[in-house]
Amino acid sequence: MSEELHEVHLVVNGTTYDVRVPARRLLSDALRHDLGLTGTHVGCEHGVCGACTVLLDGRPVRACLLLAVTVDGHDVTTVEGLADTDGTLSAVQQGFAQCHGLQCGFCTPGFLTTVTAGLRDNPDPTHDEAREMVAGNLCRCTGYQNIVRSVERAAELARERS
């Protein structure tokens, strides 16, 4: 009773991948196990912690709540796709590095993708808006203090760059 496999065409960080996966394969598992993009982490598998957040056509989504077959043909951005091709960290990544916005780093990819989308929509957040921007992601290490600072710093850096 071999599982039926489905052709899925994924565009991840600008690279096209054709994979054959069972219908039940989660996007998070497809990214990690089929494509080897292990930067996307899975913290709860029920959509609450936000560690697995990726950008689907630019919008943050929980990769653990999506089946890989449902994103056929869509554009996915993972943490591996945030830095410039020459390795220069994005403003969001730099903000987190400068403000000690990460400790163990497990939840970090989900924060980075979330904030990347958040600052694109709101490049100049107030302090409350910066807090709100990360209010759907769990972190157990930092107490969020430096994450909020990182968001504010990332916004500054992005403005300096543009």
Added chain:
Amino acid sequence: MTTRMTGTPVPRTEDRRLLTGAGRFVDDVLVGPGTLHAAVLRSPHAHARIVGIDVDAVLDLEGVHLVWTHEDLAELSAPMAEPLPLLIPHPALTHGRTQHALARDEVNHVGEAVAFVVADDRYVAEDAVGRIRVTWEVLAPVVGIDQARAAERLVHDDVPGNVGARLEQGTADAEQMAAALDAAPHRLSFDLEIERSACTPLEGRGTVARWDPDSDRLQVWTSTQTSTGVRAAVAAKLGLDLGQVDVITPDVGGGFGVKINHPWPEELLVPLAARTLGRVVKYTEDRREHFVASAHERGQQQHVEVGFDDDGRLLALDVEFWHDHGAYTPYGLIVPIITSTQLLGPYKPQLYRVVFESLYTNTTMVTPYRGAGRPQGCYAMERTMDAIAAHLGRDRTEVRAANFIQPDEFPYDQGLVFQDGRELEYDSGDYPALLEKAKALVGWDGFETFRAEMAAAGRRVGIGLACYVEGTGVGPYEGAHVHVETSGKVKVATGLTSQGQGHQTVFAQLVADELGCRFEDVEVVTGDTRRMPYAVGTFASRAAVMSGSAIHLAAKRAKEKALRIAADALEADEADLEIVEGSVRVKGSPGSAIDLGTVAVLSNPLRYAFDEASKAATQFSVGDPGKPPVAEDDEPGLEGKDFYSPERATFASGIHAVVVETDPDTAEVRVLKYAVVHDCGTLINPMIVEGQIHGGVAQGVAGALYERMAYDEAGQLLNASFMDFLMPYVTEVPDGIDIDHQETPSPLNPLGVKGAGEAGVIPSAAVFAAAIEDAEGIRVTRMPMSPSDLHHLRTDQRQEPTS
């Protein structure tokens, strides 16, 4: 001279890989189609006998490679059929019990491992688990401390009263204590309660193993706080020599204590399966499994009897508590011992006596969670201080100050035995100065004005303050190896593990300072038994103290050797040399210098040149033909190795203060101000220390206001998901934490450091209880405090007004 790195907020070297998705957590290791995946059938019952297990429906499932129950283990490796190790035996733990890797006849908590399946992928493995049929004889469970104490039912048939251990210690026996309590001018007695919570790292447990038949060796990657502990356990249980097993700790997605327990069943079953199948096998715990099958902490009931004088000085403190240790005791009595000793905090009661019972319940077992028993002890003591102040009508800080150990009284021996089996002797501190800082930081003296202003606006606020002392950096030892390569790169290894504390950065700072190399040239490896086979682990806020000291000492040895070799090469006196930016030079004469890399070349007499630099070390280039190339008391290579093993722990201290507002209608508790003063001795990297405090405070707020383990009467954990267990988002933690440091160096180690990892969480239950009590004017004796708890407390106290 270069700037000293110790004490500066150096950015972390760990961050780049973690920010780009290039971190390597255990589930990221050996990803690919060749890796098999394990899943575990877990008990759905809190207490049951296994009548039979039918795995027939699994055996022919396509993609399944093996299925094991307890019966299968003995023939694979006899020790696997025995219970898991009791890691820390103690004479008082008369009835210690540990689980089997797979349950034998009986299960004692929901989530206990019963069967183990390995399949092509996790989906198929879980399909298989779903097809295993177990016939259960369900038994009535023991849930909660009340039921454990009542002992109408037993968790383990052969453990009378559900009592695993009873331990008494103190500076007075029961009779002396009774007399002192009777003689005291004032006397109070009360009961306290604190509920369970858990570490809940974002990454759960996980293990990957690869058996290499060609070299007859096993490689294990595991998300642990002790790689050497796992290595020893795997070797023993699988019947391998220690030298056949390598354990590598990759990036770890948070530990907070739970990953110090070992070996977990899966840490043994995965390597065993890898050896049996000759394939890479991986197990990654899911979130529900982490809630029910790892470990919890905190749950205690406490009874306090205290006698004191008119100034609130403690004349007699008699504490009895009941500690819920869950179904098994692999970690011994560490948590209740810490509660019973660290309860004393910065105070010096004239007489102290403590008795605890460590009790079995049919719930997930209890092992250390950040703070490890200290939050409960701090809660008992600080509730006592507040009760004394209320009784005497004195300011709460005055009562505390009256009981402080004074700065000139160190070392101060509390007359107890600590968790490491050694005297509870405080090494240094300045508690009165801490208190002044805390009062200033939170605005203690101006609070009544603020309260009045808020009251005028119809708002209810309260302030609380709690002090703690934390024994950090317990032994037995840690070691370090510092190796300067011929490239000038400095490779450093220490055996304890890292789970987000920035060890790679902090340890590199220490090496750069001591050795004189460039910070950028230092690479630190932790938790890899191939690089440092002698180590203990990361717990008890010990990494900076233990490995930090060992690394400092090892770097010193490397430096001494570098100076010796360079003095020879430069024809200078060692005393005239200094190492700056990786270059050994004659002081005041920068032209006369030699790079550490070249010194490394010279340190290793060669027969064969492999590049330009190494030619300088070959036999026709260097050496005195009249002497052996390597001196009798020397070794080749520019390396330093050393171990640090202190006599006893070093004692950090601190005070937290919080201002809360309680909503008169919804009973919500809002934090208006959170202040921390903290003394962890010499600061190596203030940015990282503050990060540790932030995280600790957030976990403390969580434990005080949000998190609890909600068991029903059947022993089912009702909130075993992030949907239901209220782990705080940013919206639940204070927006801003005010921190002030005090640096009272430890005399016990060469760096003067004390641990900082756990401190942030220790006073939380105490400080919130105090502030809520102050806001509401009603006594708080149970924590955590949810809005509905506070609502009920208000209702109850209205019905039964207290004096």
